[in-house]
Amino acid sequence: xxxxxxxxxxxxxxxxxxxxxxxxxxxxxxxxxxxxxxxxxxxxxxxxxxxxxxxxxxxxxxxxxxxxxxxxxxxxxxxxxxxxxxxxxxxxxxxxxxxxxxxxxxxxxxxxxxxxxxxxxxxxxxxxxxxxxxxxxxxxxxxxx
DNA sequence: GCCAACGTTGGC
DNA sequence: GCCAACGTTGGC
Numbered sequence: 001x002x003x004x005x006x007x008x009x010x011x012x013x014x015x016x017x018x019x020x021x022x023x024x025x026x027x028x029x030x031x032x033x034x035x036x037x038x039x040x041x042x043x044x045x046x047x048x049x050x051x052x053x054x055x056x057x058x059x060x061x062x063x064x065x066x067x068x069x070x071x072x073x074x075x076x077x078x079x080x081x082x083x084x085x086x087x088x089x090x091x092x093x094x095x096x097x098x099x100x101x102x103x104x105x106x107x108x109x110x111x112x113x114x115x116x117x118x119x120x121x122x123x124x125x126x127x128x129x130x131x132x133x134x135x136x137x138x139x140x141x142x143x144x145x
Numbered sequence: 146g147c148c149a150a151c152g153t154t155g156g157c
Numbered sequence: 158g159c160c161a162a163c164g165t166t167g168g169c
Contacts, residue, residue, distance in 0.1 A: 125150040
């Protein structure tokens with residue numbers, strides 16, 4: 001799961017303990033949260049637009065998916081007037097802090113680590129903010145954190 | 146700050 | 158259903 005640290009960092013998650021992953025307005029990313037993520041699933045927390053960009057820690061899915069309340073709040077920047085409360089368009093999961101990396105696992109490091117060649121986040125033009133990681137890749141990265 | 150890559154919107 | 162225009166993402 002990606003986040004710009006200037007907006008919400010792994011340190012912010014550590015401080016707060018957990019956080020509703022609201023504001024996602026991309027259908028593919030929503031589908032991962034709504035349909036695929038289950039409480040207890042582990043997450044790589046990625047800092048985008050950062051210095052350096054890379055994996056900043058590990059988090060865990062805390063809740064089952066639920067409608068994103070910010071979509072119904074006209075004052076919220078993520079308000080979506082076409083999302084019907086009776087048939088919510090946008091969903092979120094609550095994410096819980098697990099671990100902060102001793103140092104960021106940078107994109108450069110990821111690219112140079114054997115076994116991570118196929119990682120989605122390393123693909124050119126990949127802008128998706130939530131994407132799956134396979135368990136083999138996860139284990140390799142877990143050792144680096 | 147630049148800009149390539151991509152997703153979404155809306156006229157037709 | 159096509160596709161140009163537009164907005165956003167995110168590495169650099």
